[in-house]
Amino acid sequence: MNTESEKKPIFYKTWAFRYLAIACLALIACAVGALFYNHHPKPLKENRFAKRDIHAGxxxxxxxxxxxxxxxxxxxxxxxxxxxxxxxxxxxxxxxxxxxxxxxxxxxxxxxxxxxxxxxxxxxxxxxxxxxxxxxxxxxxxxxxxxxxxxxxxxxxxxxxxxxxxxxxxxxxxxxxxxxxxxxxxxxxxxxxxxxxxxxxxxxxxxxxxxxxxxxxxxxxxxxxxxxxxxxxxxxxxxxxxxxxxxxxxxxxxEAVAWKNGLFLFQEESLETIMKSISRWYDVEIVYTNDAVRKELFSLSVSRFDNISATLKSLENTGLVKFKIKGRKITVLR
Known part of the structure; x- marks a missing residue:
């Protein structure tokens, strides 16, 4: 028959094994979490035009x-x-x-x-x-x-x-x-x-x-x-x-017939010319806060059947211009 002194090592070994198992599980959980964070698609940035977007013609x-x-x-x-x-x-x-x-x-x-x-x-x-x-x-x-x-x-x-x-x-x-x-x-x-x-x-x-x-x-x-x-x-x-x-x-x-093929396609064209095409197709009013930007040259290639936000964001990506939508008025900001 075993004595109390003989049982203690088994008791200690059992708890040591449990602690080790818990630590391993924690490490696995952290690894899986890191993998999920790195590979899972990150939420897209909110479209700041979303609530005021305008449909195509x-x-x-x-x-x-x-x-x-x-x-x-x-x-x-x-x-x-x-x-x-x-x-x-x-x-x-x-x-x-x-x-x-x-x-x-x-x-x-x-x-x-x-x-x-x-x-x-x-x-x-x-x-x-x-x-x-x-x-x-x-x-x-x-x-x-x-x-x-x-x-x-x-x-x-x-x-x-x-x-x-x-x-x-x-x-x-x-x-x-x-x-x-x-x-x-x-x-x-x-x-x-x-x-x-x-x-x-x-x-x-x-x-x-x-x-x-x-x-x-x-x-x-x-x-x-x-x-x-x-x-x-x-x-x-x-x-x-x-x-x-x-x-x-x-x-x-x-470029000349892009509109007929469902595209806005401009190569080094003035912003004023581009915005005239946009205003006719989306039925919006264009307002400029700075007349100098009218003559700035831009290149653009987007679908005419996207909402206006996609077109405006393509122009904003140049870093030269920004837009504000209020109702059916588009304000061009320098």
């Missing part, structure tokens, strides 16, 4: 018919909306309408010369239209396109633009109007916009000519364009009409 426009009737296209159903000058006006989906010329219906109606329509986008809106001749037009925010519901045969196709639009014009071949002449001619397409007249036969090009801009710019992506009768703009060139008259320079086509 969307597909919105108003179609005005020859008789003055207005159709709000964002509320209109898909299908035939109206019949004008031998054409059916069809809403084919969100953000687009097309003109389908009815067989034998166009000639008689066009002779009356009454089928003038207009498509107008509000600030914060954009829309796409396929004209009766097959020309595709993307209309940017705060813009207006006026055009005939059916183009007369053998005559120039003429439209008028206020604001900004991208055009894809197909080639149209027709018989000569000269009596006894059986040759064919290429029917021209004419765009009359702020301070200019653009004439093409088949081309892809962008025109930006808002009334409150300092200049009107036309960029050719395919084909060629004749501006104001005597000047030719070729592929990857841009004409600028401003206080210094007409200038033709090399262009960045991707």
């Amino acid at each position: 969307s597909s919105r426009a108003t179609l005005t018919l020859a008789d003055g009737k207005k159709i709000i296209l964002d509320d209109a159903p898909n299908g035939i909306l109206a019949q004008e000058s031998g054409s059916s006006i069809i809403r084919t989906g969100t953000g687009q309408i097309t003109y389908a010329v009815n067989e034998k219906g166009a000639d008689a109606d066009v002779a009356k010369d009454k089928g003038v329509n207009s498509l107008e986008t509000p600030i914060g809106g954009q829309y796409q239209v396929r004209l009766p001749d097959g020309t595709k037009v993307w209309l940017n925010a705060g813009s207006k396109l006026t055009y005939p519901a059916s183009f007369p045969p053998n005559k120039a196709r003429k439209v008028e633009l206020i604001g900004e639009a991208y055009f894809e014009v197909p080639k149209i071949v027709a018989k000569s109007l000269i009596p006894g002449n059986d040759t064919t001619i290429n029917v021209t397409f004419i765009v009359v916009s702020e301070k200019q007249r653009i004439e093409v036969e088949a081309a892809r090009f962008n025109i930006s000519g808002y009334p409150n801009d300092e200049s009107t710019k036309t960029t050719v992506l395919e084909g060629a364009a004749q501006i104001n009768y005597y000047n030719l703009i070729k592929v990857d060139q841009q004409s600028t009409i401003g206080v210094d008259g007409l200038q033709i320079t090399a262009a960045n086509p991707k």
Whole structure:
């Protein structure tokens, strides 16, 4: 039988083992905690614009018919909306309408010369239209396109633009109007916009000519364009009409049509120009606390469909400018 003195070492060994186990567990817990802290994603910084953020624009426009009737296209159903000058006006989906010329219906109606329509986008809106001749037009925010519901045969196709639009014009071949002449001619397409007249036969090009801009710019992506009768703009060139008259320079086509592709894309552009584009798309007022910052040059590449905070934060990351949002007013801080 064991004595008390013989039991004590076992008792002490048992408690020593327990202390050692507890210490090991504590070390393991600390190691796991450190590992979790280092590898677990840290909470993102709070977006200081979150409570005052502003959503991007969307597909919105108003179609005005020859008789003055207005159709709000964002509320209109898909299908035939109206019949004008031998054409059916069809809403084919969100953000687009097309003109389908009815067989034998166009000639008689066009002779009356009454089928003038207009498509107008509000600030914060954009829309796409396929004209009766097959020309595709993307209309940017705060813009207006006026055009005939059916183009007369053998005559120039003429439209008028206020604001900004991208055009894809197909080639149209027709018989000569000269009596006894059986040759064919290429029917021209004419765009009359702020301070200019653009004439093409088949081309892809962008025109930006808002009334409150300092200049009107036309960029050719395919084909060629004749501006104001005597000047030719070729592929990857841009004409600028401003206080210094007409200038033709090399262009960045991707930058010119970025808006149509859902982007804000600017390379070394003045903040004032960038903020004008932002104000038209997000429907906001821009206020400057320091006029000098207007001329500062910035580069920007963000989605047009993000909230305004993403766009403003991209500019703030340069460290040169900050913004404050109050309602629909954006204050530019130096």
